[in-house]
Amino acid sequence: MESNSFQLIILILLFQLLYFTCIDYHFVSSAGTSKVGTCIETEKKALLKLRENLTDPSVRLSSWTDQENCCQWFGVSCDNKTGNVVKIDLRNKFSRNHELGGEINPSLLELQHLRYLDLSMNNFEGTQVPEFIGQMKELRYLNLSGASFSGSVSRFLGNLSNLQVLDLSFYSDQPAEKDLDWIKGLSSLEHLNLGGSDLSEANNSWLQTISDHFPSLLELHLPQCQLLNLPSSLPSLNLASLLVLDLSNNAFNTSIFPQWIFKLSNLVHLDLSSNNIFSELPDEFAKLTSLEYLDLSSNYGINGTLKRTLGKLCNLKTLILNDNSISGNITEFINALSECQNNSLETLNLSLNKLSGNLPSTLGYLRKLKDLQLRFNSLTGTIPETIGNLSYLEALYLTSNKMSGSLTPNIGQLTSMVSLDISENMWEGFVTEAHLLNLSNLKELSVGVKLGTNITLTFNISPNWTPPFKLTFLTIQSCQLGPKFPHWLKDQNELTSIIFNTAGISDAVPNWFVELDLKLDNLDMAFNTLTGKVPNKFQFNLLANVDLSTNRFEGPVPLWSSNVTSLYLRDNLFSGPIPLSICRELPNLSDLDISRNKLSGTIPLCMGDMNQLATLALNNNQLIGQFPDFSSKLLSLYWIDISENRLSGQIPGSLGSLSNLMFLRLSGNNLSGELPSSLRNCTRMFSIDLSNNQLSGLIPAWLGETMRSLLILSVRDNRFSGPIPLKICSLSGLHILDLSGNNLSGSIPSCFGNMEAFKVDLTDDEARKYQGSLKVEAKGKMLTYYNTLYLVNSIDLSSNGLSGEIPSEITSLYKLGTLNLSRNHLTGKIPTDMEKLRWIETLDLSINQLSGPIPPAIATLDFLTHFNLSYNKLTGKIPTSTQFQTKVDPTIFQGNAALCGPPLKQCVGDETTTSQSGRNDERETDDEYKLEKVWFFAVVALGYLVGFWVFFGTLNFKKSWRIAYCRFIETCILEFNERTCSFVMKMLGCLMRRRNT
Structure with a gap:
């Protein structure tokens, strides 16, 4: 059965090959001759008119002149016998500089025998597809793909009944086809490609329409067509000849894998990638024995286990399943693949799934494998020794798994290897010359272990060794590459990307490295102990990234070519002012971080005009002067951190022109004045930290009116006064509110209970919005949160002049972790339903005028680790609780004269009760003792009797x-008497001897 099917496929392919060969021969046979294929004069003039309306920047059509035989022109083929033009192939096979443009002249209609027209990959700049093409009845082949036309073709192309190949993929930026009804007239169609067309309005029977009208269809390409419905079954299927099916990049969003696909027994190529298919990987794929190409990648929802049956598709050359949720043991799958005789597999991509298990030694049987990608799974074990058998392997990606052990030196036998990425695993041992010895074609190398592990992978390579390769991309991170700068790289003069992040290098950058004269896209040497000054002779390509963070570099801030767009120099010893020339020399800078250095002086005023800037971090330096004005041209700037400096003056109103600003940190300066009202325009703001300044005035109500996305608001330790604005309660996403250390007055708004973010868990998208760091007073001390900032839920209103009662509504914020209301003038009772705050860790109500008893519910708060009620007017007994009465500092209750009970003094009346209880206990103990004695002697007597x-x-x-x-x-008795007599006689004998002496 399989043999017959395979023979049928061979026959179909041979037929197609012969068919197109005959067409090409018929079109091309006269293209190079002048004796037989002399072109017809009228058709020559028609072609010259076509040439007049075309733009040809690369002069591709220079041969189109009146003096030449048009059958010998570039892209033109004639019939050998008649001399009629039958083929025009103007497809741009070169760079964009060779694109034809202009308009298509109707003179094409004079070419009445034209069968082949290819205008693809040119740029007609949105001109309409000429309608007269619909009148060219003899066309067999039409290709307008990627030609930048506009308009719809459905009105006129449906009449080309002889058309066999139609390729309209991405022919327009806005293709206007809405359905597939218009193609019903193309009855001879064998190849259809409508990629990029808008078919969102196609009815649910679109596939049935194709099946019913094109039984001879060999290839169907409908990628990125906005199709919404993928039928799970079809009433009838007439696509037995179909060899290629491409429905990738649509929006099917289905939980049922289409079963009709498994009836396409001749299918060779299947692409259903990027379609939001949520189903198990079907076993029925085993029926598609002719399949050579299968791509189900980037559906994210294809799950289930990786079946052995899939591994038995022995004709498979390409299998791409990355970016799904497929689980299971990879060992059995690879074992199944290896059982195929004459295994054809060349590409295997299973990255970004949930696969486990070890790579088996049978991997070495996949001898035709060229590309193996297994990134971001949970694979364990080491790389098998048989990897050395894969002599055709060009790419190996094992990034971010759980693989461990030593690296096999057999990697060094992969002579075809171009890209090798084995980073972010748990390798140990050494990397030596043997691992790299024969990799003469290697261009990309990435090696490293996972951050945070105690495992060490050490490069043990002689500094005098000369590698056989010329790398363009080199990443060595979280390894022991140092302590010396790797001298074996001295001849690597083709590098464009270097990453030595956390590589254990404690050295200065050597001169020979600078003299390599590299032109870099990426230079990352962060988290080492590199010393000295940074060389200023580095050269960078456009959009280059430079990261030298967390080293011991010193001297002035280094500047290089204008191509650098990202510059990270934080945590070094750079000193002096920020160079005034930074704006001129780095005009394309988008990310600048020179925080945590020893910079002094003022911020250059020109930085306010760097209109490419997206992030600016100058924090933790010694900068002085005023905050610079920012131009409204900085449309990309979303991050500003100039905290912990010595800036003075007011916050400029121009800051409000930064409409995309999301993160603003100006804490720890000497800024004064009121908040500029223009900040209300920053409606996308996520985080504001203005703490530890001299800012004054009212906290503006517009914070809650326009900044509805705000997650963090910290203005602690300033001079703000007046009441807390009620509009603050409108900030439904607020997770951290710190107004402490000001002069606020009035009451705590009861609408605090409406702040929904303190009642729900964060989504992943919300958690990603928490960037940077923030100081928060929690658990009795000032803590700085970094990566866990998104977990903090805090309200701090301490050290103000707030009065009134604690609103009972505040207890509805059950996700609250810190509530600090200390050092105010609050009165009334503590809310009785405090047990609702079940996640509370820090509760500080000290130094107020609260009265009444401590609610017993507080004793039920299991996560409470820091608690302070001192210096209030609380009365009554401290609630009974293990956490209150053992290992608790009594000072958390002191200053409440009428408060009693452990760990404080005992309450009035407890002493008498305790004394009486003690006497009763003594009597009970004495009675129990006497009773025990009676029972003891009674039992002994009974036992004796x-x-x-x-x-x-x-x-x-x-x-x-x-x-x-x-x-x-x-x-x-006899033995006793005998021994006694013997003893007496011995004693008498001794006495007689002593007397005689």
Whole structure:
């Protein structure tokens, strides 16, 4: 059965090959001759008119002149016998500089025998597809793909009944086809490509339409067509000849894998990638024995286990399943693949799934494998020794798994290897010359272990070794590459990307490295101990990234070519002012971080005009002067951190022109004045930290009116006054509110209970919005949060002049972790339903005027680790709780004269009760002791009597025992008498001897 199917496929492919060969021969046979294929004059003039309306920047059509035989022109083919033009192939096979443009002249209609027209990959700049093409009835082949036309073709192309190949893929930026009804007239169609067309309005029977009208269809390409419905079944299927099916990049969003696909027994190529298919990987793929190409990648929802049956598709050359949720053991799958005789697999991509298991030694049987990608899974074990058998392997990606052990030196036998990425695993041991010895074609190398592990992978390579390769991309991170700068790279003069992040290098950048004269896209040497000054001779390509963070570099801030767009120099020893020339020399800078250095002086005013800037971090330096004005041209700027400096003056109103600003940190300066009202325009703001300044005035209500996305608001330790604006309660996403250390007055708004973010868990998207760091007073001390900032839920209103009662509504914020209302003038009682704050860790109500008892519910708060009620007017007994009465500092309750109970003094009335209880306990103990004595002697007497009568009663009734017992007693008496007499005689003998002496 399989043999017949395979023979059928071969016959179909041979037929197609012969068919197109015959067409090409018929079109092309006269293209290079002048004896037989002399072109017809009228058709020549028609072509010259076509040439007049075309733009040809690369002069591709220079041969189109009146003096030449048009059958010999570039892109033109004629019939050998008649001289008629039958083929025009103007496809741009070169760069964009060779694109034809202009308009298509109707003179094409004069080419009445034209069968082949290809205008693809040019740029007609949105001109309409000429309608007269619909009148060219002899066309067999039409390709307008990627030609930048506009308009719809459905009105006129449906009449080309002889058309066999139609390729309209991405022919327009806005293709206007809405359905597939217009193609019904193309009855001879064998190849259809409508990629990029808008078919969102196609009815649910679109596939049935194709099946019913094109039984001879060999290839169907409908990628990125906005199709919404993928039928799970079809009433009838007439696509037995179909070899290629491409439905990738649509929006099917289905949970049922289409079963009709498995009836396409001749299918060779299947692409359903990027379609939001949520189903198990079907076993029925085993039916598609002719399949050579299968791509189900980037559906994200294809799950289930990786089946052995899929591994038995022995004709498979390409299998791409990355970016799904496929689980299972990879070992069995690879074992199944290896069982195929003459295995054809060349590409295997299973990255970004949930696969486990080890790579088996049978991997070495996949000898035709060129591309193996297994990134971001949970694979374990080491790389098998048989990897050395894969002599055709060009790419190996094992990034971010759980693989461990030593690296096999057999990697060094992969002579075809171009890209090798084995980073972010748990390798240990050494990397030596043997691992790299024969990789003469290697261009990309990435090696490293996972951050945070205690495993060490050490490069043990002689500094005098010369590698056989010329790398363009090199990444060595979280390894021991140092302590010296790797001298074996001295001849690597083709590098464009270098990443030595956390590589254990404690050295200066050597001169020979600078003299390599590299032109870099990426230079990352962060988290080492590199010293000295940064060389200023580095050269960078456009959009280059430079990261030298967390080293010991010193001297002035280095500047290089204008191509650098990202510059990270934080945590070094750079000193002096920020160079005034930074704006001129780095005009394309988008990310600048020179925080945590020793910079001084003022911020260059020109930085406010760097209109490409997206992030600016100058924090933790010694900068002085005023905050610079920012131009409204900085449309990309979303991050500003100039905290922990010595800036003074007011926050400029121009800051409000930064409409995309999301993160603003100006804490730890000497800024004064009121918040500029223009900040209300920053409606996309996520985080504001203005703490530790001299800012004054009212906290503006517009914070809650326009900044609805705000997650963090910290203005602690300033001079703000007046009431807390009610509009603050409108900030439904707020997770951190710190207004402490100001002069605020009035009451705590009861609408705090409406702040929904303190009641729900963060989504992943919301968590990603928390960037940077923030100081928060929690658990009795000032803590700085970094990566866990998104977990903090805090309200701090301490050290103000707030009065009134604590609103009971605040207890509805059950996700609250820190509530600090200390050092105010709050009165009334503590809310009784405090048990609702079940996640609270820090509760500080100290130094107020709160009265009444401590609610017993507080004793049920299991996560409470820092608690302070001192210096209030609380009364009554401290609630009974293990956490309150053991290992608790009594000072958390002090200053409440009427408060009693452990760990403070005992409450009035407890002493008498305790004394009386003690006496009662003594009497009870004495009575219990006497009763125990009576019972003890009674039991002893009873035991004696029972033992006596059991023994002597038995002797009385059993004669043999009685005789034996008497004999035993008699023997004992005789032996005793004998030993006694012997002892007495010995003693008398001794006495007589002493007397005689």
